[in-house]
Amino acid sequence: MDFFAEQDRARRAGRWLLLGFGCALAACIVLVYLALLPMTAGEYGEEIALWQPGLFLIVALAVGGVIGGGSAWKVAALAAGGGEAVARTLGGRLVARNTTDAAERRLINLADEMAIAAGIPAPPVYVLEDETAINAFAAGDHPRAAVVAVTRGALDRLTRDELQGVIAHEFSHILNGDMRLNMRLVGVLHGLFMLAGAGRVLLRSGGGRSSGKDKNGLVVLGLVLVVAGYLTGLAGRLVRAAVSRQREFLADASAVQFTRNPQGLLGALHKVAQQASGLAHGQGEAVSHMLFDGRSSASALRSAGGLLATHPPL
Structure with a gap:
């Protein structure tokens, strides 16, 4: 490619x-x-x-x-309020960088890897605990005020490579403004x-x-x-x-x-195609873009x- x-x-x-x-x-x-x-x-x-x-x-x-x-x-x-306000509005929880949870540790590591690959600072990472579908987003009007959020479904159902692809996709949105x-x-x-x-x-x-x-x-x-x-x-x-x-x-x-x-x-797109769309949160339609x-x-x-x-x- x-x-x-x-x-x-x-x-x-x-x-x-x-x-x-x-x-x-x-x-x-x-x-x-x-x-x-x-x-x-x-x-x-x-x-x-x-x-x-x-x-x-x-x-x-x-x-x-x-x-x-x-x-x-x-x-x-x-x-x-920046990207953090969007993440909190959708029920996001900030993942601590010193977390000992294995899935969250993997998420932090992937975010750090993609930050290095993209050449931008690693943003705060949020998890939408109540969302079982595979989804993610980046929010914020500037790379230094941006956040990346993923759903609990993405953490639980994606392999490391698939989650890396999703995180990389969101980092592109940050890098390209x-x-x-x-x-x-x-x-x-x-x-x-x-x-x-x-x-x-x-x-x-x-x-x-x-x-x-x-x-x-x-x-x-x-x-x-x-x-x-x-x-x-x-x-x-x-x-x-x-x-x-x-x-x-x-x-x-x-x-x-x-x-x-x-x-x-x-692989991530294949799994997304097999699930129901959107977020369960009431504001999901407003942020679908x-x-x-x-x-x-x-x-x-x-x-x-x-x-x-x-x-x-x-």
Whole structure:
């Protein structure tokens, strides 16, 4: 297996896909600008100039401000507490480095080995004691604030080589900044949907005490913002899912680089394919995009034929 070639392919595909977010933002600005053009007509029906730099600048700043503000708030909220907060929320227990439990000792050793292979500090390791399925995740917006968590099912049911492959996969997410990238993509999506929220507020305002041209203008602008926000938000979700799938391919190829043993990761994936999906914890669906086994029945129902799936097929 040429794992370096696979890593390069996944990175190139991911970079091209990220341009899709820029296209979604640009399309949103253009839609709002075009919708506002008819409102610039005078009382006597003068011909409307298609290019009005001043109006375009105002629209770009207003739309960019709403999306940017919403994105910044969401990213800050996601980053609060770091990876340790995510692990504890899911019922994780920190594994002491001096543990005498054989399974936990093996886990610590594997984490140290993969930290050396990846060239990053060994992160804290958590075990999700109440989870019997095979799963794992890495969380945190920076390598020095990251954690790795595995389920009790992974500890009990995977061989050393298989568990090493899973841990190596998660270390790739840390090394390649996938957690930070995902938070930013989620933030942009939140900003796009906030634009739709602003449109709903304008629609309600338009149905209030405003009258005449002002009322019609508010209603039209609100409707445009709702449509633009939801359409570009859907496009953003499709792009985010495609980026996530490429990062999963990158993590697989990096895991083979770190371990030099594709059979370990392959064996773990075979066992994952034979089990029920997701986590038993109530928050499992919310963090499914972070998991080694990111399948869930709810996600599958919304995946639009796999286009919104965050993981490639097993």
